[in-house]
Amino acid sequence: MSQAIPAVSRQHAQTVTIEREMNQYGALTVYVDEENATRHVVEYASEELESTLRELPSGSSVPLVTEPIGTRGNAWRATSLTR
Incomplete structure (x- = not known):
């Protein structure tokens, strides 16, 4: 009988460039340099991270760790910022 292999977290900091500053609703548009992709960050792991x-x-x-929210759309959660 085979055993399930635990999933390995693929979360790592990626360099992102702020395309549009955070708006009044807390949405931030970033460009992920290494993926040539734009992401809309709409959730934050902490108030401190959101404030920063x-x-x-x-x-x-900045180097930012993000994770997708849900299965559709282009909404992301920022989980950490490395300096």
Whole structure:
């Protein structure tokens, strides 16, 4: 009988560039450099992380860990920021 292999987390920091600063509803648009993709970050793992990202101007590049929310659309949760 075969045993299930535990899933390995693929979450790692990716360099993202702020395309549009966070709006009044907490949505932030970022460009993921290594994937040539745009993501809409709409949830944050903590208020501190949200506050830090809110302060970043357009054009800033930072290492950010994100995870998709749900199975459809382009909504993402920011889970951590590495400096």
